[in-house]
Amino acid sequence: MALRHDPTPAPLRIMLMLTGLKVGGAEYQVAALAGAFRALGHAVAIVSLSPGREVEVPADVEVIELAMRKTPLGFARALCRARALVRAWRPDIIHAHMVHANLFARVLTRIVRCPPLVCTAHSFREGGTARMLAYRLTDHWCALTTHVSEAGRAGMIAAGAVPAARMVVMPNGIDIERFRHDVARRAATRASFGLDDATPLLLHVGRLVPEKAQHLLIDAFARLDNARAQLLMAGGGPLAEALANQIATLGLDDRVQLLGPRQDIPALLDAADAFALSSDIEGSPLVLAEALASGCPVVSTDAPGAREIIGNTAEGGMIVPRGDAEALAAAISATLRAGRGDAHAQAMRRDHVRATSALDTVAQRWLACYRALRASPRDARLEAA
Template sequence: MGSVDETAAPAPLRILVITTGLKLGGAEQQIAALARAFLALGNEVAILSLTQGREIDLPAEVQVTELAMRKTPLSMLSALRQARDLVRLWRPDVIHAHMVHANLFARVLARTGHMPPVICSAHSAREGGRLRALAYRITDRWCAMTTHVSDAGRLAMVASGAVPEGRVIVMPNGIDTSRFQPDPPSRERTRRDLGLGPDDRLVLNVGRLVPEKDQAMLIEAFGEVSRDLPKARLMIAGDGPLRDELAHQVTRRGLNHVVLLAGARKDIPDLLRAADVFVLSSRIEGMPLAVGEALASGLPVVATAAAGVSELAGDTATLTPTGNPQALASALRNAIASLPGTESERDRRRQRIVGRFDVNGVARQWLAQYRSLRKQR
């Protein structure tokens, strides 16, 4: 009788991802990055989106189904039927949901019949109010595992009563360090395209224009920076419901010549290479991908101490209290005054991300979790 080859590569997995949506956002970008990594490691991926519309780039090999679910009982029942049919046809080994609505949907789906293990991943330190925490707690037993991208977020979920402490673990975001890395020719080309001169200092913020990201506080802080450093420029790359309000704020403060609301961009790696400093102004985060991408690009980072930032950056970033424009302005002035910095400083920032948060390593951690749950099932 032949012996089993214990060194053989594990069998590939079929991974069904359920997401609230596929718009431009940190969680959505993480889903895309993990999908690329899973495929590169020989697995199959399908994505089920509760809502319509796709703004992120996904590999052609990924099967995408959009449910166009609305907040009505009939629409939700129809979406559950479609999801169940997809599971029966595609036969995934594991279902991995991301973000609160998809997490709750996947848990209810698990109750509709025999299903593979369901994992639910939270991406924000504030998943919602008391009703969402109660919904999480009631449905907790319907999933095999709940994860959060940061320990601060995990503790917040436990404190809210959403999940028992022993039922949630930390699985960090992964950064595609092959896309986000220093590239001097790209830097020069992008700066030239942006009309930046050699003495201009570009401060970059990337994020949705929503209250949680607090770009209003950032604009207030940058107004102070601009008075002292007239060559400083601020670009905010992102779109959202606060765009008009922020544009009015920029005009009201007389900052149109130094602050650019650049809208949603698909050239973030190039913008990071063109920038001199990255800034995060958020009140609420889980583990901000943009900070990791900036560090992987070698950039100095000034960030508010939102959940997950210190876990991601360690001592390679300057942290300030949330909601404090004076502290943020002071830290930005110091960061700009310290430019251009040394090559060893840039390398240390990049190695912080490469060594701990590279997406390929994180994808392998996920695959190990999937296989463990499948074996238990």
């Protein structure tokens, strides 16, 4: 079915709802989409269930914190605040992200007249049996459910959270202009770490949490046949001390650095000769797209969503089985030996990301979906597919 759109459609009032604005991939994606929508002339409000903000939000995007407490009374009070907000702000669409906000928004539709509701799942595992049952029981309270990866969609369907006909894939996106390779910045960043251009440099970016399996990456790095190679790991989290102990035990203190949270990821990607991801669980690991947009080759475990971002091009990177330190070490060794490659190889990685994960492209797909959804839920599913 072909969808007809007004060549000059009216701006939308878009309410984005999420669990919180702490550091995380879904949180960054919501903030990025909000900025993209505002740049295109739409009104945007972000509703956060929990208080506090660590993710930067565009200055012209309204942020409302419901400060919901994890009690029945706290839930009820947050629902009342959200109901008043919907009545006052009058959104054309509500788009919820992550399991708590998704279920909260679905309940909200029962107590106030809401516009069409879209619910997006970002994690391969949105929760256990109880959460999957809650998704299934409330599925008909939203117009559309999406996932950021094909693997995640399949997982939720298999868990019984949503019927296959009512869930589609809508990928996340990145601002590729932030990740344009800069030769001068590469030299300056490497110099800041005391590295010359001949030293192989591997980079990892991610929260230090069990699902990211950074212990496997450190184990693999210890097996490399190149004793000059260096590993930088950017990100904070509860496993920082345990990983530091592992690094010391393996005698890698002079070759592996835990950098903690960083705001200069584009510069670190410029400096790197390869990027590595060791995760067991992902939703859509956009850090792989950021690396490729910077022209940096990647090595990744076959975590959900990784293959969709890397694609099938040889220039993109290598994928190895999860939990296999030997295979990860071999892939890292081969990638570091090859390096970033020539300008053509780097451009091909960037072009791949532009075609599949560029934020402006993803934002336009969402806007088309919203407009179709307002006309007909069936049309919206066709537009999103």
